[in-house]
Amino acid sequence: MxxxxxxxxxxxxxxxxxxxxxxxxxxxxxxxxxxxxxxxxxxxxxxxxxxxxxxxxxxxxxxxxxxxxxxxxxxxxxxxxxxxxLGSTPERVHMASNPPTVIYLVGLQGAGKTTVAAKLARMLRHQGRQPLLVAADVYRPAAVEQLKVLADKVPVPVVTEPGLNPVDLAELGLKMSRRLAKDVVIIDTAGRLHVDDVLMTELQEMHRRAPAHEMLLVVDAMTGQDAVKVALAFKERLPLSGVVMTKLDGDARGGAALSIRQVTGLAIKLMGSGEKLEDLELFNPDRMASRILGMGDILTLIEKAEASMDQRDAQALAGKIEKADFTLDDFRAMIEQVKKLGPLSKVMEMLPGMGGQMAKMKDQVDDRGLVRVEAILNSMTKRERAKPEILDGSRRLRIARGSGTSVQDVNRLVKQFDEMKKVMRQMKGKKGRSRMGRLPFPPLG
Ligand SMILES: Nc1nc2c(ncn2[C@@H]2O[C@H](COP(=O)(O)OP(=O)(O)OP(=O)(O)O)[C@@H](O)[C@H]2O)c(=O)[nH]1
Ligand SMILES: [Mg+2]
Known part of the structure; x- marks a missing residue:
């Protein structure tokens, strides 16, 4: 970023x-x-x-x-x-005190509306809400199908009805949400190449019949100052309540993110940082400033770790680490957890000092290291993982062959594991460690 x-x-x-x-x-x-x-x-x-x-x-x-x-x-x-x-304090997507909350996603073609609709539904579900999607892009032939495919992965229901226009669809969505007892209606609207009058009039009409609690403009960070111009044009015609900035994972230069608030007064509420459904984050000016200055974003990393970890697994693991009673089996479980945080390059981006110059290094760590470590661990027997001290030369050779690696790779892994255990033994009994301290990173292979 x-x-x-x-x-x-x-x-x-x-x-x-x-x-x-x-x-x-x-x-x-x-x-x-x-x-x-x-x-x-x-x-x-x-x-x-x-x-x-x-x-x-x-x-x-x-x-x-x-x-x-x-x-x-x-x-x-x-x-x-x-x-x-960047806006000082984080601004949230507001929920109506009297549900359902109606959220519109509007913006130009390809900005990321449909993707954000599904990502937002996923995020809200994780917060215990019951969202419903409305496929109101009836112009692009594959648009409805695209939303359905994404929605299935969440999973979340989609309202579609061939033959209905977007205005009727918005109204139908509202009606269906009441019938199905859903508390949030997310409306995916059609994009245009340019800001055009027909689109604006249609969106205004939709808003009249199914009033928005949040009308979020989705803009592509890669488009730079154009995103700002688009925001001004949309704001003139529609009651926008905030911005979703997408594609911040790409090589966007930062101009859109750093200008949009000052120029338009609109707050960035959410940001898209990848193509996957989990790649949607709440926008936080403070953390974003730290990332821009290369100071890392440890808070987001910890939150991600907490959100993706099974709490019970994490506690069991922490307990074992505390007692220095840690086997290669636990090590394998830990790698699973780390993998859930996302690609290593992204994880590293959030560590302090990893921006800028150091960013080049992150291209060198890739997930192949982790995959290799996992392959080695999977080629061991349960007993070998529990008691690595029985790993003699012939066992190591077998494991190397089984995992498509070399004996040196196996040796290195066992050695790194021994060192990790040594550190754990030293930490044993020491209290007041940070939460991250409980999560030592496995070797990168
Ligand atoms: N890398 C990356 N790609 C994204 C992100 N958000 C969306 N995309 C991709 O951008 C492309 C367009 O996204 P859509 O969600 O279809 O955009 P849209 O605004 O609905 O487009 P129209 O319906 O044609 O107006 C897709 O290939 C998405 O996978 C993001 O945050 N990061
Ligand atoms: Mg779309």
Missing amino acids: FDTLTGKLQQTFKRLRNKGRLTEADVKEALRDVRLALLEADVNFKVVREFLDRVEERAVGQDVLQSLTPDQGVIRIVRDELVKL
């Missing part, structure tokens, strides 16, 4: 750090680099100017320059202002 921007900002701050004492001129020079980085990232020029004015006013003050760590003072100010740029 925003690798180029993050890399540039990190370089700038590194130069600042290497200077020790800072003069006003040093800070101004650094801020010129920040300006360039933001402009290259396609952030709206007016937003950039106002942002830097605010940062500069605070950063060249004597209290910053004469502090013991002026570089950190400057970085903190940039971070603060970035958070403000």
